[in-house]
Amino acid sequence: MKTLNIALVGQPNVGKSMLLNSISNSRLRVGNFSGVTVEKAEVSFVFHGTQITITDLPGTYSLSDYTLDERVTKDFLEHESYDLILNVVDATNLERNLFLTTQLLELNKKMIIALNMMDEAKKEGVCIDDEQLGIILGVPCVKVSAVTKRGIGKLINRCIDLANFNQELSKLIYSDVLEEELQNITSFLSEKKYKHELDHRTLALKLLQENKKTYKQMHDTPIWVELLPILREALSHLYLHYDTKNIDDIFEDERAAFAKGAVVETVSYHKQKSKDITQRVDALLIHKIFGIPIFLFFMWGLFQLTFEIGSIPMEWIDAFFVALGVAAKSIFGNGELGSIIADGAIAGVGAVVLFLPNIMILFFGIALLETTGYMSRVAFLLDGFFHKFGLHGKSFIPLVTGFGCSVPAYMSARTLKNDKDRLITLFIIGFMSCGAKLPVYVLFAGAFFGTENAGNVLFIIYIMGALIGLGAAKFLKIFIFKGKDEPFVMEMPKYRLPSFKLIWHTVFTKSLMYLKKAGTFILSASLLIWFASNYPKNYELQNAYAQKIELTSEVTQQAMLANELNAALLEQSFLGKVGKFTQPFFAPLGFDWKMSVALETGLAAKEIVVSTLGVLYALGAEVDEANDSLIGEIKKNIPLASAVAFVLFVMIYLPCFAASIVFAKESGSYKYLLYLFVFTTIVAWLVAFAGYNLAKLF
Amino acid sequence: MTLADLNTGQSAKVVTINAQDALKKRFSSFGLRKGALVNIQAVSMTKSTMEVSVGATKLAMRFEEAKEVAVQMV
Ligand SMILES: Nc1nc2c(ncn2[C@@H]2O[C@H](COP(=O)(O)OP(=O)(O)OP(=O)(O)O)[C@@H](O)[C@H]2O)c(=O)[nH]1
Numbered sequence: 054m055k056t057l058n059i060a061l062v063g064q065p066n067v068g069k070s071m072l073l074n075s076i077s078n079s080r081l082r083v084g085n086f087s088g089v090t091v092e093k094a095e096v097s098f099v100f101h102g103t104q105i106t107i108t109d110l111p112g113t114y115s116l117s118d119y120t121l122d123e124r125v126t127k128d129f130l131e132h133e134s135y136d137l138i139l140n141v142v143d144a145t146n147l148e149r150n151l152f153l154t155t156q157l158l159e160l161n162k163k164m165i166i167a168l169n170m171m172d173e174a175k176k177e178g179v180c181i182d183d184e185q186l187g188i189i190l191g192v193p194c195v196k197v198s199a200v201t202k203r204g205i206g207k208l209i210n211r212c213i214d215l216a217n218f219n220q221e222l223s224k225l226i227y228s229d230v231l232e233e234e235l236q237n238i239t240s241f242l243s244e245k246k247y248k249h250e251l252d253h254r255t256l257a258l259k260l261l262q263e264n265k266k267t268y269k270q271m272h273d274t275p276i277w278v279e280l281l282p283i284l285r286e287a288l289s290h291l292y293l294h295y296d297t298k299n300i301d302d303i304f305e306d307e308r309a310a311f312a313k314g315a316v317v318e319t320v321s322y323h324k325q326k327s328k329d330i331t332q333r334v335d336a337l338l339i340h341k342i343f344g345i346p347i348f349l350f351f352m353w354g355l356f357q358l359t360f361e362i363g364s365i366p367m368e369w370i371d372a373f374f375v376a377l378g379v380a381a382k383s384i385f386g387n388g389e390l391g392s393i394i395a396d397g398a399i400a401g402v403g404a405v406v407l408f409l410p411n412i413m414i415l416f417f418g419i420a421l422l423e424t425t426g427y428m429s430r431v432a433f434l435l436d437g438f439f440h441k442f443g444l445h446g447k448s449f450i451p452l453v454t455g456f457g458c459s460v461p462a463y464m465s466a467r468t469l470k471n472d473k474d475r476l477i478t479l480f481i482i483g484f485m486s487c488g489a490k491l492p493v494y495v496l497f498a499g500a501f502f503g504t505e506n507a508g509n510v511l512f513i514i515y516i517m518g519a520l521i522g523l524g525a526a527k528f529l530k531i532f533i534f535k536g537k538d539e540p541f542v543m544e545m546p547k548y549r550l551p552s553f554k555l556i557w558h559t560v561f562t563k564s565l566m567y568l569k570k571a572g573t574f575i576l577s578a579s580l581l582i583w584f585a586s587n588y589p590k591n592y593e594l595q596n597a598y599a600q601k602i603e604l605t606s607e608v609t610q611q612a613m614l615a616n617e618l619n620a621a622l623l624e625q626s627f628l629g630k631v632g633k634f635t636q637p638f639f640a641p642l643g644f645d646w647k648m649s650v651a652l653e654t655g656l657a658a659k660e661i662v663v664s665t666l667g668v669l670y671a672l673g674a675e676v677d678e679a680n681d682s683l684i685g686e687i688k689k690n691i692p693l694a695s696a697v698a699f700v701l702f703v704m705i706y707l708p709c710f711a712a713s714i715v716f717a718k719e720s721g722s723y724k725y726l727l728y729l730f731v732f733t734t735i736v737a738w739l740v741a742f743a744g745y746n747l748a749k750l751f
Numbered sequence: 752m753t754l755a756d757l758n759t760g761q762s763a764k765v766v767t768i769n770a771q772d773a774l775k776k777r778f779s780s781f782g783l784r785k786g787a788l789v790n791i792q793a794v795s796m797t798k799s800t801m802e803v804s805v806g807a808t809k810l811a812m813r814f815e816e817a818k819e820v821a822v823q824m825v
């Protein structure tokens with residue numbers, strides 16, 4: 054089968070990922086802000102007998118300056134093999150987009166341009182003569198819309214045509230002055246019949262652009278002696294004409310002029326540009342005084358919803374799993390098999406699935422933030438505040454992503470240019486409680502506060518985590534990652550009303566991942582925890598109690614003894630021993646050994662905190678109340694002060710294993726992971742200690 | 752006069768950009784270069800950050816950065 058490799062390139066937020074989703078029905082992450090895609094992603098499919106592979110790349114404003122994510126794109130374009138470039142441009146912002154196009158044209162690759170967002174352009178009255186634009190640029194231009202899927206079929210067909218036919222690669226035509234100098238050098242190279250992998254015009258261009266590699270290559274060849282004066286003269290002509298000695302500036306001007314010229318010739322505005330909706334919405338949302346309160350109100354509302362709406366299906370799910378556990382015990386008996394299924398698998402997985410509704414609401418909120426364009430507004434609002442804590446306004450984006458999951462958040466810190474800013478951000482992402490910590494909060498907030506207050510408590514927990522994170526950032530900035538402030542310049546996208554489909558797609562993808570994790574990883578972990586808390590067996594103890602139980606005839610006495618036995622067995626299991634061993638460390642925070650163990654297993658994944666509690670309290674449950682819910686058990690067994698300390702500890706300590714690995718990779722060293730572990734553990738312990746003692750006063 | 756001296760709603764034309772190279776390139780790739788028309792869209796309460804429109808692009812930047820863009824009223 055024929056294969057076709059396409060590189061998807063364009064400026065940020067022009068709809069590359071969404072276009073690829075529309076082309077191939079894939080599920081790449083889409084959001085309305087710059088820097089959604091930070092790592093390349095390949096999508097393969099077969100179209101009319103051709104195996105097409107499209108690589109979605111991080112957006113980049115220009116090829117000449119770059120952050121880490123933009124670097125991924127530059128590296129791909131320069132070093133990987135691909136057949137053609139699919140340059141996606143935003144039809145409503147053509148001039149700026151064509152600036153990058155002019156740079157791409159110099160890569161000497163086959164290229165095709167997708168004029169995306171045509172639906173929006175039409176609404177704004179922007180008319181583009183795509184034929185004419187294609188002629189000016191020398192590459193085919195196709196009008197498409199990733200949202201309405203118009204033009205998609207045509208686009209792929211043109212890609213395949215382009216790949217099949219060899220035609221001369223397009224050349225960017227510069228101004229007369231520059232073209233003349235180029236011509237001089239090119240004809241000299243031709244006269245000398247100079248041999249090089251690049252054609253003479255490209256070579257001449259590289260020489261004029263002072264390309265280091267080209268200079269190095271040609272420097273030691275005989276032609277250099279004769280070439281040098283020609284080059285020198287060409288440059289001095291250019292310097293004179295442009296009144297600057299900065300060749301980068303000269304080419305930048307040339308490109309800008311070209312882009313402007315192309316737009317003047319091909320774009321017309323049909324109706325009077327409609328009133329700028331974005332500007333009107335901004336007048337309210339980034340209002341000097343109301344902007345921040347409005348944002349806080351949205352957040353508060355989200356947590357209210359998380360609790361109020363989330364707790365309705367939660368009760369059903371809870372009842373369902375409790376019933377399932379009882380059923381399992383009646384089918385498989387009260388022995389080992391019944392216990393591993395009911396107390397291990399069902400209690401562990403159930404404790405995690407229980408919180409799916411809350412997680413979905415949280416993801417819904419984050420999806421709204423990401424897809425409407427509000428994200429960049431909040432970054433704008435908070436920049437002044439963040440700046441005081443030594444953070445960059447752009448850090449807001451990875452930090453918010455961190456409320457969903459730390460893994461993509463760590464990766465999205467790549468959009469920060471300065472290494473120190475990036476490291477500080479990486480270090481505090483964990484303070485933004487990820488979705489997997491939500492179950493712990495909901496569990497404890499639900500157990501100790503009424504429904505009226507639980508939402509507020511959640512809100513306070515999140516805000517507190519963020520504030521402690523800011524404090525930590527300040528500390529790191531002052532003592533560890535000292536350095537100058539990086540400039541803050543960020544694009545503010547248009548507001549876009551996300552389609553129901555887009556939101557659903559985002560929430561659904563994440564929920565599915567959560568459930569999958571519950572069914573696989575959490576399930577195995579729960580079984581493991583069940584084993585570790587049931588073995589080694591201690592028959593002596595069991596026999597001793599069995600005798601005692603036989604001796605008494607009173608029913609309550611018997612039940613009490615059985616409970617005592619359960620507790621004693623649990624304590625001498627592997628997990629019990631680990632818990633007992635590490636308990637002294639946690640004792641000042643008021644944790645019993647079960648809570649200590651839950652924190653330790655939670656290092657693997659935060660969901661396991663609740664599933665461990667689920668298993669341990671299911672096993673340790675008093676025999677006559679075997680079908681009590683987890684919330685009930687927590688309320689009965691844990692004092693308020695310890696619960697407060699527990700929540701605080703979970704809020705701050707090391708993120709899960711997967712996230713830790715990504716952290717090490719993104720920060721560039723395992724050394725930093727060690728620092729992170731020490732740093733977060735100390736902070737978590739101190740904060741929890743303070744919280745414990747404060748809560749005891751009440 | 753620089754971008755930082757303008758009030759919300761005012762428009763101006765960029766005369767020169769005095770920023771260091773990296774920032775200048777970044778500005779330029781956003782379309783903020785000599786000759787461009789700019790308009791101040793919003794300014795934050797503490798006068799630390801502003802929103803500026805250049806062509807079809809809206810940019811958020813700090814006042815420190817805005818000070819490096821010399822403009823002329825139109
Ligand atoms: N109206 C309209 N909106 C679109 C279209 N294509 C994309 N969008 C929206 O534009 C925004 C950006 O889309 P993405 O696909 O994330 O953009 P990207 O180019 O991949 O961005 P980066 O990954 O940051 O480089 C999203 O809010 C999309 O919903 C389109 O054809 N029409």
Ligand SMILES: [Mg+2]
Nearest residue numbers: 069070089090
């Ligand atoms: Mg993308």
